[in-house]
Amino acid sequence: MDRPPGLSVRLKLTLSYAGFVMLAGTLLLVAVLVFYLYYLPAGWINASGNFWIDRRLLLRSFAPFMAAVLVFLMVFGLVGGWFLAGRMLAPLTRITAAARLAANGSLSHRIRLAGAADEFRELADTFDTMLARLQAHVAENQRFAANASHELRTPLAITRTMLEVARTDPPDDLIERLHTVNTRAIDLTEALLLLSRADQRAFTPEPVDLSLLAEEATETLLPFAEKLGITLDTAGEPTPTTGSHALLLQLTTNLVHNAIVHNRPGGTAWTTTRRHPDSVTLTVENTGETLGPAIVATLVEPFRRGSERIRTDHSGVGLGLAIADSITRAHAGALTLTARPGGGLRVSVRLPAR
Structure with a gap:
């Protein structure tokens, strides 16, 4: 964005410091002069007591002294203000340099501003956090693009x-x-x-009941589950929330489908809903093979099915949990994956209650 040239912040602060010092000095000198002119007699005897001094003589003698003091204060304020402003703005210079590097595509650097907490350090810490998230997001997008191209x-x-x-x-x-x-x-x-x-997040929020979506998804996938010998069990209570009916139905369907596909023969998939004071939860879990924490942590990444999970003709395209996680985040919720002790996976979605 093109902007007209202007004064730097350092120069503005310098002029402000110098102006304030000169104003304070002027007020002090005026106060001294007023004291001598109005609170002392019309004239007074000097220390030897030989002659009288008139007020006009005092004013003529005091004016050059006041001018010299003001010149000194101006120079002192400019020089001191320039160094003080530079010292105060030094952290901002580092933040600006980091921002320029980020604008050129470098996201691996960090400011790591030392010292006690203040406004500049809070800004630097926030900028470091933003860079870390951007770097992770870019890396995730690069992996996603590579995986999508491969698929x-x-x-x-x-x-x-x-x-x-x-x-x-x-x-x-x-x-x-x-x-x-x-x-x-x-x-x-x-x-x-x-x-x-x-x-x-291209959707219009509307009232949605997760329990009804769970029943609809289960009824839709029941023939598919029966074909694979998987038992579906749905229970719970009304769980009203707000969001996109189509996206939340897709989320529920993906979770139930995932619980059916990655299951053992003759296994079971459970779908339950619960209502809490300020949130609602949808939980889908299944029987199956034992999963390690390292595998569970990667299952929400696109095209990740887990190295120990067998890919079959019904395993989908590897985006089921990634889509569910994205839909959950778009509805200001949280998706949690937990390995079941007896084998299988437990997926819990928590959304704000309506």
Whole structure:
């Protein structure tokens, strides 16, 4: 943004300090002069008692002295104010330099301003925190872009290979295979669009009951669960909140679908809702393999299914928990993953109550 040139903050502070010193000195000299002119007799005898001094003579003698003192105060205020302003603004210079580096794309540096807490150090600490979050966000976006490119390239590469083979020896099920690969690519694209929509919070808040969404998601996925031999159990109480009905339904469906897919044969998936004084919770947990804390901590990252989790034909595109986490954050909530002691995963979503 182009701005007209102006005085620096240091020069402004210097002039302010000097002006204040001169004003204080002028008031002091005027007070002394008024005292001599109005609170002493019309004339007084000097120390030897030989002659009288008139007020006009006093004024003529005092004026040069007052001018000299004011010149001294002005020089003193300018020089002292310049060094004092420079010392006071030194932290701001470091913050400005860090901001310039950040504007040029460098997010790895930190100010780390030492000393006791004051306004400048609070600003520096806040700036360091912002840089750390930006660096983490950029790194996350870079990983997401790389993973998304890889996931999108896979079905395209498979399609190209199948078409090249079909030129010489077309298989009987070519159309079915191409349909399967194309469907997976479409599902991945729609999931990416949904994730982008949740991150942008592009929705109109409305009253929503998580318990009703849990029942709807369970009924929708019941045939799929029965096909895999998974038992679904839904219980709880009304949990009114505010948000997007479509996004929260997608969140609930993703969690239940995840609990079905990553389950053991003959296992169970539980969906419960609870209401608290100022919040509501939706909890989805399942039986399954034992998960370590390191794996659980990475499951909300896009395209992360966990190294120990087997990818099947029903495992989706690896964005289920990432979308659920993004939707939760868009609704000012928190998503928590916990490994169950007996195996499986517990996912808890806490949202503000309506």
